[in-house]
Amino acid sequence: MDQLFDASEGERAARPQAPGSVPRDQAPLAARLRPARLEDVVGQRHLLDEGMALRIAIERGRPHSMLLHGPPGTGKTTLARIVAASADATFEELSAVEAGRAEVRGVLERASHRLAGHGGRTVLFLDEIHRFNKAQQDVLLPAVEEGLVVLIGATTENPYFEVNAALLSRTQVYELHELSADDLEVLLRRAVDQGATGGHAVEDAALSFLADRSHGDARTALQALELAAATAPEGAPITLEAAEDALQRRALRYDRAGDLHYDTISAWIKATRGSDPDASLYYLAVMLEGGEDPRFIARRMVILASEDIGNADPTALTVAVAAAHAVDHVGMPEAAYALSQAAIHLSLAPKSKEAYHALNRARRDVRERGALAPPPHLRPGARSASADGEGYDDPHAHPGHLSPQQLMPDALVGERFYRPDGQEAEFAARLELIRAARERD
Known part of the structure; x- marks a missing residue:
């Protein structure tokens, strides 16, 4: 895969290392097995089947700025890398969690030198683009409009709410779907065939369990397989019990981009809908202690106030919107008290759908x-x-x-x-x- 992204020595020297880059043999299994060719990508047939517009653009090496949104582990980074490779473009990667305007300007300066020097194109992959505020997103506008870079933004949130309208109008939005259990089993068997389990055989039941319980997230499935292999006794096969243990161990850590993120917000919604303020507060605390984006929580509160309470208590929507306003204008950690107040109110409010x-x-x-x-x-x-x-x-x-x-x-x-x-x-x-x-x- 590395060879597909090779550049000249001068280009390699100028190219920054992707955030968190590590030697390939030390990278997580999901990164080591990332497909480098379109035909190796599993899932997303609604975008990548023969004759689909995105596939045609990739095959012709004609990249365009786009926003990829969908659940974690559905192939957003993989697709961005394939787009860059197909166009023989330099791939620059930033995470909006860590980068700011200075880092973006650095990428744009290198892209300008690259274009002026030998006409080379640049694909800027901006992960979690929804983390950029409007001013940070605006920095990208001239470069995207003039074609200095091909922007590929990735987000787990709805871009129509999280990306400003000016940037949306200059990009094509593609929604990636959760992978099916069959898709995940293909990936897991591919990993085993390529020696990712260090010689450990894997029971079919273990593979099926990981595929079924990873919630459509390839990264979750592959990381659990890697953990099961790392903890299996030497020479022993990876059993169903080992797979169950590996998936459970991984879920003990809250991951804002992982399956526990969705499990916990689902539990919060159901506890609040079920009028249990204690359970609602507990799951709220799990999310806050895990570093969840408070705006994500506030949006779910606003949705629940209308969907599950509605006119049984019209003030519930006012309380939820006020909590969302506090998150935006007060900030954390103090805005957590507004979220707590809203969670209690929503729990105890009469319900109507x-x-x-x-x-x-x-x-x-x-x-x-x-x-x-x-x-x-x-x-x-x-x-x-x-x-x-x-x-x-x-x-x-x-x-x-x-x-x-x-x-x-x-x-x-x-x-x-x-x-x-x-x-x-x-x-x-x-x-x-x-x-x-x-x-x-």
């Missing part, structure tokens, strides 16, 4: 029937209602601010998307009064 269900009902109707035209009197420019009832009837002209005028498209008159449940008694009573008043008029 009706806001979630109501929107899904409406969206399902739109998908099935299409977007129906609103009544003419609701469209822009409609005149005020006349004595014959035509035109827009302003509800503020009526007692109780209610007009009997039809507001739904004709085909949807009488449709009920919102069906308040028992926890939304105030809204249910208000809705009943509104409907009764309209029917009387």
Whole structure:
């Protein structure tokens, strides 16, 4: 694989070592087995099958700036390296966790010298690009727009929320999916065939277990296999029990980019939804002590406030948004108290999923029937209602601010998307009064 990324001696001298680079024989198994050719990549067929746009661009050696987002261990770094190799471009790698504007400018200066010297192209791979704030991301804009570098940003977060609009408009966004258990088993067997287990045979049950329990993360599966091999008695095969132990040992350490990250936030969501403030606080503490990005936690709180509580307690969304605001404007460690306050409030708030269900009902109707035209009197420019009832009837002209005028498209008159449940008694009573008043008029 190294040979695919070789450059001239002068180029190698100018090229910085990737963050955390170590000699190949000391690198983790996932790094040593990283595919260097497109045909060796496992998974992501929706992007890399024959005839797909990204595959064609890679095969033709025509790289373009892109954002790769998806769960950990799905091949973002691998794909970035293959893009650079296919274009015979210099691969510069930075981590947004450690790098700042100075490091980015250093890459851009080298790219400029490279381009001016012999026309060489540069691929800048920026891992965890969502960690850069707007000002840091803005530094990249001129270089991307002018073609000085091909930017490949990688993130586990939704780029439409985490990357500024100007940079988004200059890149193509590709979503990478979790690898299937079958994909992971292919990778694990490839590792065994290439001697990664140091001569230890591996039971089929052990391979299947690692493939099934690694949550689509190739790095998790390969690191667990490596640990199982390192701790197996000399000459003994790697058994199912050894694989179980290896995967469990790895999970004892909280990894913001690993499977425990997803397990813990899932547990927090379920504990909070289940109205257990103690469990909610515990999982919140696990995430904070593990160094989880507090913005990630705050976003999940905002989502839960609407999805699982909704109008059963409208203040829950206000509390969650305020906690997110505190994270942005107060910062850690003090913002942790706002997260704690929000977790307790969300846990003890009455629960309702009706806001979630109501929107899904409406969206399902739109998908099935299409977007129906609103009544003419609701469209822009409609005149005020006349004595014959035509035109827009302003509800503020009526007692109780209610007009009997039809507001739904004709085909949807009488449709009920919102069906308040028992926890939304105030809204249910208000809705009943509104409907009764309209029917009387």
